[in-house]
Amino acid sequence: MVDIPIPYQAFFLWIEPAATLVGAFYAWSMPETYLQLTDKGSTPGLLGLPTATHIALRQLGNLYLAFALSEALVLRSTADLRVWRHFLLVLLIADFGHLYTCLPLGTGVYYDVLKWNAIDWGNLGFVYCGASIRISFLAGVGLDSKKSKLRSRSRSKKTIDARPDVNDTIVVDPPKEEPKTPKSKRGRKKKT
Template sequence: MARIPFPYIAFFLWIEPVATLVGAYFAWFQSDTYLQLQHAASSPSPLALPTGTAVVLRQLGNMYFVFAFNEAFVLRATNDLKVWRAFLLGLLIADFGHLYSCYPLGLQSYYDFANWNAIDYGNYPFVVIGASTRILFLSGFGLGGKKRKSPKAKTPIKSSKPVTRRSHVE
């Protein structure tokens, strides 16, 4: 089993799951605030929240919870790099999907950090930090890599003394 470096442990087992639970809480229990922060101009009033929207937000909150739970507990259950890589590759793909899902908010929403609110910090820099950390992990950064053995000589070492044969003839 491999030893996972502390920065990866801290991010993947603590920081990201806690941040994801915050998103789950707001999507499930504070749906109106979640929608207002996402895009105030198109957000319905809390009293007029369509039932379908409420259901979708609870489903989203549930998915955030599952992501947080799986990341925190599945990765805690093993130090097997094969499992970590497979799991984190799936999350990396989800990171790109998350970033793309914000595209309808306009291209400027990705870089207009002067106007970002709390949810924008989760949608953009936090997702980019998570994706970057996953890319570093998947590329083997800080994991020590496999140590290569020097190739063994295939030709015997020659001695400076000549080899003589002895016979046991009496």
Template sequence: MPPPSFKLPAYYTAFFLFIEPVSALVGAFYAHFRPLEYLRLTHASSAPAYAATIPLSTSTVLDQLSNLYLLFAINEALVLRSTSDLRVWRTVLLGLLIADFGHLYSVRHLGTDIYWNALKWNKMDWGNVGFVYAGATMRMLFLAGFGMNSASGKKAAVKKTA
């Protein structure tokens, strides 16, 4: 957890330092170790019938995706834990917010229902859309200063080393 130069509300601590990094690790696990299930949950009708029939290019891309999920988890779980500099927190979370929008854009081929019809979502859709909505919302709230005490809001004095 960040040293006490700014007070991080418990809901941000829980989400950014625990829930979301663990979720990213789950995504990394499925993309790397269970690629066929990952593909079937993403779009069943276009997924290969057997793991042995996953094209090499698709396996490579899934391994790269797994690595990016791992990076995502490291950035949140380790980088954010290592600093109490609010500017670093804002920068990392802004970068992740931009990535959230890119992630949502990446599922556009599944149709517009994917963005709003939660009754049809499977567990992958909940991760690819629902959880991304939650993460983006948490980042926007943090970046807007919601819930941050006045000592750590937009006018927070950040310790600087000379």
């Protein structure tokens, strides 16, 4: 196994899951605030949130929770570089999707940092940071390239689980031949 450098572990196992939980909390528990920070001009007024919007925000909060827990728990469960790369590639694709969802706010939102509020820093700034760290990891920055290539190739051939009960030798009996059935006597002529 390749040792995952501490900066990557810190970000992917602690910092990003914690930040994502904050987004989950706001979307789930404070949907009006979440919408107001996203785009104050289109936030519902005195009548409150439409039921569909409230449900959609709770679903968003639930997805943020799933994302945070998946990242923290899946990556904690292994030091297999292939698993980390595959998982982080999926999250990188999601980063670009997340950034695209902000397009209705105008292209200026992507770079006009002085106008960003708290949610813009989460939706854009933090996503830029996460995507950059994912790209660095996927490019092998800070990883021992000789060990990484060697482990990636050897892991693709055979995976061995560290649990002793899984690596026990299993003896498989060869398949038994089916018993031969006697041929029918019908249709045969007796030779006399």
